[in-house]
Amino acid sequence: MRPKKNRCVKFNLSQVYFKPRSIPMFKLEEINLTVDEIEAVRLCDYLGMSHEQAGKSMNISRSTFGRIIQSARKKIAEALIYGKAIKIEGGVYKIKNGAVYFCQKCKHEWPEKKLNKCPKCKKEVL
Numbered sequence: 001m002r003p004k005k006n007r008c009v010k011f012n013l014s015q016v017y018f019k020p021r022s023i024p025m026f027k028l029e030e031i032n033l034t035v036d037e038i039e040a041v042r043l044c045d046y047l048g049m050s051h052e053q054a055g056k057s058m059n060i061s062r063s064t065f066g067r068i069i070q071s072a073r074k075k076i077a078e079a080l081i082y083g084k085a086i087k088i089e090g091g092v093y094k095i096k097n098g099a100v101y102f103c104q105k106c107k108h109e110w111p112e113k114k115l116n117k118c119p120k121c122k123k124e125v126l
């Protein structure tokens, strides 16, 4: 079997744990969301990237990204519907160091350097 390629993650949420308030710990069921899955949700559902853009950001193909986001959404839905806890841990990923800047308009990302304008669409960056 071919080893899975590291998925590039720019926002580290490992060690995060969500627990529904009304359910006592001993009754609580837990769902494990991997770090690459929550990164997929962040890029696609929060930042509004397409699967293609988000896949590029994570250094994986569009179809691999599609599988990851589908799995992530199903787990999150299950946790919300059945009141399960969500633990974010594990997955095949590599944390990319350094700040990443992101253009709200065209979704272009660039590393490290703070710029006043997006290098791609020239929109002013806040």
Ligand SMILES: [Zn+2]
Binding pocket: 103, 104, 105, 106, 107, 108, 118, 119, 120, 121, 122, 123
């Ligand atoms: Zn831009």
